[in-house]
Amino acid sequence: MYPEAYRQFLFHFHGDRDYFECHEVLEEYWKEDAPPERKQYWVGLIQLAVGLYHQRRENFSGAYRMIKNSLSIIKTEEKMILKLGIDYQKLITLLEERLSEIKLKKPYTSINLPITDNNLLTDCIQNCKKQGLQWGLTNAPTDEYIINKHKLRDRSDVIEERDRQMEIKKKR
16 A cells, blocks of 8 residues: 555664665655656655754754755645655644754654554554564664764765766767
8 A cells, every 4th residue: 555665764764763764765766756747745754854864963954954845845745644644733743843943953852753554553563573673762873874874875886877977978
């Protein structure tokens, strides 16, 4: 019923709190559609994850911008947010509260999306258990790699693709 990328997003969001991976998984799925057919509600969730990633790194201006954009998109996507098994009104409240906290430069704390679909929730919890993780822990991860993943990850494939694209442009 739900795309696997969404399930993976939820796993990372609530399991290992790897918001960078949330962004990667869902953005890749979002890009599968041609630009005119891309769904904005995915962008809202992607930006939520990016905002939390920034807040955890104490980049409050980036966090504020991303959460504000996320909230703006999600407010226009009530029907689709509900179809994703999320309590729309609770999510709006959660994001508004988080915006206020970021504005005050409060430190990061984990949040849980208000999932209403019990089957989805059960599947996600079981997936976490299989991976040796507990769903929805509220303590912040201390893993340096997860906190600074954008700096520490292997980017050789990205650099390789960028070089390939530059070669294509040169040949034109």
